[in-house]
Amino acid sequence: KMDHAKIFQGIEEDYENLKEILREAVAIQSVSSDPSKRDETIRMVHWMKAKLEEIGATCSLQDLGNQTLEGKEIPLPPVLFGTLGTDKSKKTLLVYGHVDVQPAQKSDGWDTEPFELVEKDGKLFGRGSSDDKGPVLCWVHAIRAAQKNNVELPINIKFCFEAMEESGSVGLEDLLKREQKGFLSDVDFTCISDSYWLGTKKPCLTYGLRGICSFFVEVSGIKQDLHSGVFGGVVHEPLADLFWIMSQLTTVENRISIPSIYDDVAPMSEVEARIYKEIEFDVKEFRESVGASKLPTEDKETLLIRRWREPSLTVHGVEGAFYGKGEKTVIPSKVIGKFSIRIVPNMTPEKVNKIVGDYLNELWKKRGSPNTFNAKPGHSAMSWVADVNDPNFLAGARAMKLVHGVEPDRIREGCSIPITLTFQELTGKSVLLLPIGAADDMAHSQNEKNNKFNYIEGVKTLLSYIMELGSA
Amino acid sequence: KMDHAKIFQGIEEDYENLKEILREAVAIQSVSSDPSKRDETIRMVHWMKAKLEEIGATCSLQDLGNQTLEGKEIPLPPVLFGTLGTDKSKKTLLVYGHVDVQPAQKSDGWDTEPFELVEKDGKLFGRGSSDDKGPVLCWVHAIRAAQKNNVELPINIKFCFEAMEESGSVGLEDLLKREQKGFLSDVDFTCISDSYWLGTKKPCLTYGLRGICSFFVEVSGIKQDLHSGVFGGVVHEPLADLFWIMSQLTTVENRISIPSIYDDVAPMSEVEARIYKEIEFDVKEFRESVGASKLPTEDKETLLIRRWREPSLTVHGVEGAFYGKGEKTVIPSKVIGKFSIRIVPNMTPEKVNKIVGDYLNELWKKRGSPNTFNAKPGHSAMSWVADVNDPNFLAGARAMKLVHGVEPDRIREGCSIPITLTFQELTGKSVLLLPIGAADDMAHSQNEKNNKFNYIEGVKTLLSYIMELGSA
Ligand SMILES: [Zn+2]
Ligand SMILES: [Zn+2]
Numbered sequence: 047k048m049d050h051a052k053i054f055q056g057i058e059e060d061y062e063n064l065k066e067i068l069r070e071a072v073a074i075q076s077v078s079s080d081p082s083k084r085d086e087t088i089r090m091v092h093w094m095k096a097k098l099e100e101i102g103a104t105c106s107l108q109d110l111g112n113q114t115l116e117g118k119e120i121p122l123p124p125v126l127f128g129t130l131g132t133d134k135s136k137k138t139l140l141v142y143g144h145v146d147v148q149p150a151q152k153s154d155g156w157d158t159e160p161f162e163l164v165e166k167d168g169k170l171f172g173r174g175s176s177d178d179k180g181p182v183l184c185w186v187h188a189i190r191a192a193q194k195n196n197v198e199l200p201i202n203i204k205f206c207f208e209a210m211e212e213s214g215s216v217g218l219e220d221l222l223k224r225e226q227k228g229f230l231s232d233v234d235f236t237c238i239s240d241s242y243w244l245g246t247k248k249p250c251l252t253y254g255l256r257g258i259c260s261f262f263v264e265v266s267g268i269k270q271d272l273h274s275g276v277f278g279g280v281v282h283e284p285l286a287d288l289f290w291i292m293s294q295l296t297t298v299e300n301r302i303s304i305p306s307i308y309d310d311v312a313p314m315s316e317v318e319a320r321i322y323k324e325i326e327f328d329v330k331e332f333r334e335s336v337g338a339s340k341l342p343t344e345d346k347e348t349l350l351i352r353r354w355r356e357p358s359l360t361v362h363g364v365e366g367a368f369y370g371k372g373e374k375t376v377i378p379s380k381v382i383g384k385f386s387i388r389i390v391p392n393m394t395p396e397k398v399n400k401i402v403g404d405y406l407n408e409l410w411k412k413r414g415s416p417n418t419f420n421a422k423p424g425h426s427a428m429s430w431v432a433d434v435n436d437p438n439f440l441a442g443a444r445a446m447k448l449v450h451g452v453e454p455d456r457i458r459e460g461c462s463i464p465i466t467l468t469f470q471e472l473t474g475k476s477v478l479l480l481p482i483g484a485a486d487d488m489a490h491s492q493n494e495k496n497n498k499f500n501y502i503e504g505v506k507t508l509l510s511y512i513m514e515l516g517s518a
Numbered sequence: 519k520m521d522h523a524k525i526f527q528g529i530e531e532d533y534e535n536l537k538e539i540l541r542e543a544v545a546i547q548s549v550s551s552d553p554s555k556r557d558e559t560i561r562m563v564h565w566m567k568a569k570l571e572e573i574g575a576t577c578s579l580q581d582l583g584n585q586t587l588e589g590k591e592i593p594l595p596p597v598l599f600g601t602l603g604t605d606k607s608k609k610t611l612l613v614y615g616h617v618d619v620q621p622a623q624k625s626d627g628w629d630t631e632p633f634e635l636v637e638k639d640g641k642l643f644g645r646g647s648s649d650d651k652g653p654v655l656c657w658v659h660a661i662r663a664a665q666k667n668n669v670e671l672p673i674n675i676k677f678c679f680e681a682m683e684e685s686g687s688v689g690l691e692d693l694l695k696r697e698q699k700g701f702l703s704d705v706d707f708t709c710i711s712d713s714y715w716l717g718t719k720k721p722c723l724t725y726g727l728r729g730i731c732s733f734f735v736e737v738s739g740i741k742q743d744l745h746s747g748v749f750g751g752v753v754h755e756p757l758a759d760l761f762w763i764m765s766q767l768t769t770v771e772n773r774i775s776i777p778s779i780y781d782d783v784a785p786m787s788e789v790e791a792r793i794y795k796e797i798e799f800d801v802k803e804f805r806e807s808v809g810a811s812k813l814p815t816e817d818k819e820t821l822l823i824r825r826w827r828e829p830s831l832t833v834h835g836v837e838g839a840f841y842g843k844g845e846k847t848v849i850p851s852k853v854i855g856k857f858s859i860r861i862v863p864n865m866t867p868e869k870v871n872k873i874v875g876d877y878l879n880e881l882w883k884k885r886g887s888p889n890t891f892n893a894k895p896g897h898s899a900m901s902w903v904a905d906v907n908d909p910n911f912l913a914g915a916r917a918m919k920l921v922h923g924v925e926p927d928r929i930r931e932g933c934s935i936p937i938t939l940t941f942q943e944l945t946g947k948s949v950l951l952l953p954i955g956a957a958d959d960m961a962h963s964q965n966e967k968n969n970k971f972n973y974i975e976g977v978k979t980l981l982s983y984i985m986e987l988g989s990a
């Protein structure tokens with residue numbers, strides 16, 4: 047049995063070293079959406095491969111071919127596969143993470159250079175420090191800590207690190223499908239550390255994600271944009287029709303106006319109701335972080351239920367109308383309204399698309415406009431929810447309790463992480479989302495940071511989780 | 519008394535020469551909105567000055583200083599003033615026109631090079647051939663025709679040609695105000711040839727223009743754009759509020775829903791009603807040119823009345839929301855809806871702004887959203903309507919009858935030409951809009967053209983108008 051106290055102390059004492067490694071990672075500008083940074087993005091994968099090899103993993107780079115970006119054909123970064131341990135008597139954990147990052151420039155409003163790690167007040171500022179280079183490195187540090195202390199890992203570990211996550215994970219799903227009977231065939235558990243705590247103080251495990259159904263509502267009827275002075279008053283304006291349609295989708299309190307849309311929402315079990323009751327969540331702090339004067343509901347449980355286990359509808363905008371500053375005297379000829387619905391168990395994209403399509407066509411009939419109407423679904427993704435009592439989750443919970451001294455909250459996220467479902471479907475096994483970073487890490491935004499605390503405790507937590515999986 | 523037949527024949531015989539002069543003018547790329555073409559735009563004014571001097575006008579260039587365009591400070595093109603005749607016993611006509619043009623590139627969808635005049639099937643294709651270089655040159659050709667035939671002009675003529683019309687006539691109004699007691703002090707009539715026939719066959723005089731009141735409707739309430747997965751369902755979405763507000767402005771038949779907005783519309787006199795009855799206008803052709811399957815009204819008189827002498831409301835678009843192609847999972851934090859109302863006599867911007875502001879604020883109260891709402895008026899312009907029986911209009915009508923053999927229609931335009939009101943107010947005298955080009959000239963669009971017919975008859979018409987003014 048391992049001596050936690052001693053190993054944990056070692057991790058803390060090793061902090062300057064762990065920070066230097068994160069600094070190196072942050073310095074590589076692996077912005078996957080920027081073709082001019084594609085070389086750096088590929089270099090980041092190689093850098094990561096070397097890190098995995100240092101802890102003894104056998105690695106391979108999975109070539110994904112080329113992609114066309116901004117009119118140029120450029121190579122996709124390869125996916126990094128790693129294998130640490132092949133003991134048939136042990137179970138196998140698959141770890142997923144990504145080493146590409148969102149774009150960042152100091153001029154966007156950063157207080158420091160985004161690609162230079164800066165420690166200030168216990169915070170490690172830098173692009174990727176939290177999403178997702180920091181957590182990815184926590185795995186490496188955790189395993190090295192075990193090795194330094196001659197602790198044998200009770201499981202085999204496989205790594206799947208990609209560098210296109212921030213750009214739609216191009217090519218990854220196809221690769222994983224091809225590897226279902228290969229690299230993925232012996233996976234018993236999957237763990238992804240690429241989400242966030244619900245707040246800033248208490249750790250949590252994420253067991254649910256909402257899915258999404260997107261919609262396009264197109265109205266046309268005049269053959270080109272017209273001058274509103276010359277034609278105003280004597281044509282049926284497509285944008286006026288669209289505004290009316292878009293105004294019929296939600297109530298002022300942001301409930302969905304589409305009949306029967308809530309019908310398939312899974313009933314709440316008593317166990318689940320207790321989770322919501324016990325969760326630590328400060329509504330006032332949340333409201334203030336959003337900058338709203340009032341929320342549709344300020345009851346903690348109702349709010350979280352609406353965020354995580356009920357559908358919601360958001361209107362995003364209009365394509366084809368005037369969007370610039372100032373004024374333009376145009377009657378737009380063809381406009382496309384964009385909205386999406388977040389879906390939850392037991393809703394299916396098929397049924398949602400049908401219900402919404404029917405509702406839109408009925409609205410259009412009611413409108414009685416002679417313009418041309420075309421509503422169609424865009425991309426969709428299923429929701430995901432896991433059993434919080436499966437051995438993978440229980441191991442994660444024990445690890446967090448051990449490190450933080452408190453039982454973690456079980457939370458969901460309102461958004462999709464499509465790869466979660468992919469791993470679950472291809473391995474047929476449990477996927478755990480184990481967040482390392484805090485809610486205020488500002489992933490995708492200016493001044494992204496990872497707390498020194500979260501980074502160190504993250505190493506301890508992942509090590510503890512690996513050890514706990516041995517008895518799972 | 520002049521020998522019309524002989525002079526008109528001379529104009530026709532001079533066609534190749536008139537075309538070459540238009541070719542020269544079209545070849546100068548005087549795109550006033552493009553800073554890289556500012557030198558050409560200024561060159562165009564100088565070229566025009568030489569043309570006026572050739573017919574004996576005394577010219578001056580009115581410096582307007584600099585402007586900042588796309589971050590660069592560049593000189594404004596000067597305004598060209600010209601004076602032809604200073605006989606105190608004669609009345610004085612002021613001619614306004616512009617020698618700048620809209621941008622054009624062959625790749626926009628032109629069949630020919632936009633800055634090379636091409637004659638095809640009796641049409642002279644080229645940017646500016648109709649708006650407004652062609653009509654401006656018609657004045658010069660008309661006067662030269664009189665001079666060639668030793669016909670003394672019965673009036674003095676002043677010219678005011680600018681080269682910033684397509685870019686908001688920057689500086690012109692201030693210059694004219696300064697010149698109210700100077701250059702403009704002895705003007706008896708003004709004539710502007712910068713609009714279009716109602717159709718393609720019958721000439722017309724334009725006696726009315728609608729004004730405009732623009733509005734901005736801003737809704738905010740969250741401090742930054744939010745992820746719809748994470749926050750969808752638990753905030754009041756500003757864009758949903760805005761869509762609802764914007765949907766409450768017009769009916770499906772494009773009538774304005776704002777109470778009392780039609781109250782100040784001037785009652786229709788019998789004389790005016792007869793104008794609408796007699797006007798030549800093909801509704802079916804109009805509907806097809808717009809590309810609509812149906813119009814809110816297909817009754818000729820009602821349609822023209824709605825276009826010219828009733829207010830109309832157009833929704834233009836939304837600033838701050840997602841406007842790109844595809845999907846984006848954003849909850850926009852601050853959105854601004856844009857709409858404008860075309861106003862007619864006896865509506866005033868002050869009252870319209872008040873009525874609309876009150877209505878919007880009332881709607882917002884009805885909406886009951888906790889978001890922040892701010893409706894404010896943008897720019898406005900008065901409508902303009904002239905007396906079709908004043909001597910200036912009667913002279914124009916006689917000239918058209920002489921050249922075309924038919925009584926011209928008296929029409930209005932739905933849009934604003936703000937300079938019309940400026941001249942009327944500063945001179946205190948009648949302003950006539952005398953269109954030379956046909957309705958299908960495609961000003962501002964691809965393949966702009968002027969018919970050979972309209973160009974030649976335009977010279978005859980302007981000459982006849984000048985002669986008729988002598989007895990006005
Ligand atoms: Zn991430
Ligand atoms: Zn990310």
Ligand SMILES: [Zn+2]
Nearest residue numbers: 649650683712
């Ligand atoms: Zn013009």
Ligand SMILES: [Zn+2]
Nearest residue numbers: 649684961962
């Ligand atoms: Zn124009």
